[in-house]
Amino acid sequence: MTGENKPRRVLLKLSGEAFGGGKVGIDTHVVRRIAEEIVPAVQQGVQVAIVTGGGNFFRGAELQQAGIDRSRGDYMGMLGTVMNCLALQDFLEQEGQATRVQTAITMGQVAEPYIPLKAIRHLEKGRVVIFGAGAGMPYFSTDTVSIQRSLEIHCDEVLMGKNGVDGVYTADPRKHADAKRFATLDYNRALVDNLAVMDASALSMARDNKQCIRVFGLEGEGNVTSALLGDKIGTLVSD
């Protein structure tokens, strides 16, 4: 909990890589484990909103390289994020956790449209809200959407779950054995040194609006619950 009676509200960003386990499609074991780790935090009163990436299906920029119109490829990427929403929704519901999916591209049979006030209401009722289809606009990324949604629905923190790394390092720890992990980091250093937090437009939106971000590793057991509960794991990016 934060403040006196104000529950903690967070925005968890799960990239496509988290859903695919590094492959195309969905690794159901990984998604089930993440769902199982979200539920205990909600039960302890944390309000959890989630933005899903879609890189495990398509990225518009990659499709463009293969000859597909960029905007159309971006829409394909956005549709991929919705499949990830539905997979996560299913595993959460199997755990008895109420959920709602809201998408930036209207698709009434599978999800509600994105309505921020309604999303807040769901969170207040203890439902996990999963945002899909990015911003509904080509040339955007789900990282940017994470910051925007977090700002709009007043989250305390954006939690960037990463695969293969447990925070932000001075260099890629998979290639440089002497790389050091930052406990805290300011936006400008992250931007200027191009450190692996999120893409630059997302990071500058966070900086301009003072949205703090915690980067943490998804893989360690209990890490997702820990991050949701507000444990100081990984790297905090702030002013």
Ligand code: UDP
């Ligand atoms: N995308 C988009 N607009 C958005 C969000 C996503 O066009 O607002 C497209 C874009 O092609 C992107 C793809 O959807 O590459 C998947 O999203 P992203 O790359 O952000 O997913 P992640 O890297 O987190 O898996």
